[in-house]
Amino acid sequence: DVKVTQSSRYLVKRTGxxxxxxxxxxxxxxxxxxxxxxxxxxxxxxxxSYDVKMKEKGDIPEGYSVSREKKERFSLILESASTNQxxxxxxxxxLVGGNIQYFGxxxxxxxx
Amino acid sequence: xxQVMQIPQYQHVQEGEDFTTYCNSxxxxxxxxxxxxxxxxxxxxxxxxVKSGEVKKQKRLTFQFGEAKKNSSLxxxxxxTTDVGxxxxxxxxxxxxxxxxxxxxxxxxxxx
Numbered sequence: 001d002v003k004v005t006q007s008s009r010y011l012v013k014r015t016g017x018x019x020x021x022x023x024x025x026x027x028x029x030x031x032x033x034x035x036x037x038x039x040x041x042x043x044x045x046x047x048x049s050y051d052v053k054m055k056e057k058g059d060i061p062e063g064y065s066v067s068r069e070k071k072e073r074f075s076l077i078l079e080s081a082s083t084n085q086x087x088x089x090x091x092x093x094x095l096v097g098g099n100i101q102y103f104g105x106x107x108x109x110x111x112x
Numbered sequence: 113x114x115q116v117m118q119i120p121q122y123q124h125v126q127e128g129e130d131f132t133t134y135c136n137s138x139x140x141x142x143x144x145x146x147x148x149x150x151x152x153x154x155x156x157x158x159x160x161x162v163k164s165g166e167v168k169k170q171k172r173l174t175f176q177f178g179e180a181k182k183n184s185s186l187x188x189x190x191x192x193t194t195d196v197g198x199x200x201x202x203x204x205x206x207x208x209x210x211x212x213x214x215x216x217x218x219x220x221x222x223x224x
Contacts, residue, residue, distance in 0.1 A: 031210045040121065042200065042216040043155070050210075058211075090154060094210045100145065101202075101212060103154040 002027050006091050006104035013111050019078040021107050023091030030096045032074035034058075034066060037088040037106075049074055050096070081111045115139075118201055118215030126223050131188040133218035135201030144184045145202040145212065146175060155200060158186075191222045 007022035025032065033048040035058075045058030047066040055066050063085060067075045074093075078085055088108050092101040115138040125131050135144065143162040147155040159168055161177035161184060168175045172195075174187045184203075188195055198219045202212040 033211075035214075040216065042118075043214040045211065045213075048211060056211075092155075096210060099210055100157045100160065101147075101155075101210070103156070106154050 002102045004091055004093055004102050004104040006089075006107050008107050009105060011107055011109045013078075013081050013109065015082060015111060017078075017081050017111075019081050019109065019111075021076040021078075021089055021091075021109070023074045023076070023093075023104055024072055025074075025093040025102070026072065027093060027102065028071065029093035029102075030071075031094045032068065033092040033094075033101065034064075034074065034076045035090045035092065036060070037090055043090065046076065081109075083111050085109065086111045116201065116203055116213050116215045118218060120218055121216060122219050122221070124221045124223065125191050127193060128190050131191050131195070131220055132185055133199050133201075133220075134183065134185050135203065135215050136183045137203045137205075139182070139205055141181045141203045141205060143204050144177060145204065146184075146186055147200045147202060147214075149198045149200065149217070151197060153197075188220075191220070193222050193224055196220060196222050 004025045013019050034046045035043040044060050049055045049068040065077045090106045091104040094101045117136045145160045146158040149155045165179045166177040172189045176185045198217040200217045201215040
């Protein structure tokens with residue numbers, strides 16, 4: 001069975017802290033994605049990666065960076081967390097070519 | 113870039129009533145996917161439509177892809193409380209790396 005695991009379900013951080021959100025998939029998928037979900041705004045793509053060490057900016061990359069050192073792991077980094085980054089963060093993975101995306105359970109991040 | 117409009121944003125129905133959500137794109141699509149997110153859950157893939165004018169059914173759910181491949185709809189017949197959740201369309205414009213643009217979602221509430 002397909003599995004995408006996000007390291008934390010809930011996270012509370014202080015403004016200015018460096019925050020790491022981790023995502024691991026066990027399906028040998030090439031593509032991995034980070035989204036944030038806010039009420040009324042749907043799913044907005046932050047960054048995606050189509051191969052190890054390869055990354056592309058999504059629609060809202062400002063304030064975020066990513067790392068993909070291994071195929072199964074895709075990390076989202078908030079260099080200096082701000083209150084407007086309080087949100088639900090969802091990781092997803094897929095095979096190449098626009099295929100089905102499989103989502104993790106999400107991490108609800110609160111920045112105080 | 114690709115613009116996606118999903119309507120309505122909210123829909124409240126009595127159990128047993130029908131429900132429809134619409135997805136419109138500004139550009140011709142390669143294919144479109146639909147996802148469902150239960151309250152407190154993560155998006156889960158429902159179906160993918162590829163052909164112009166395609167109609168697919170899953171029990172009480174009917175999915176349609178427009179003839180011009182610019183719009184799609186999801187219709188639920190005789191809603192049940194288990195249908196509660198947010199329904200997202202995810203058009204794929206044929207770009208590389210499997211990147212999807214998600215609609216804003218339609219939040220469905222079903223009153224027993």
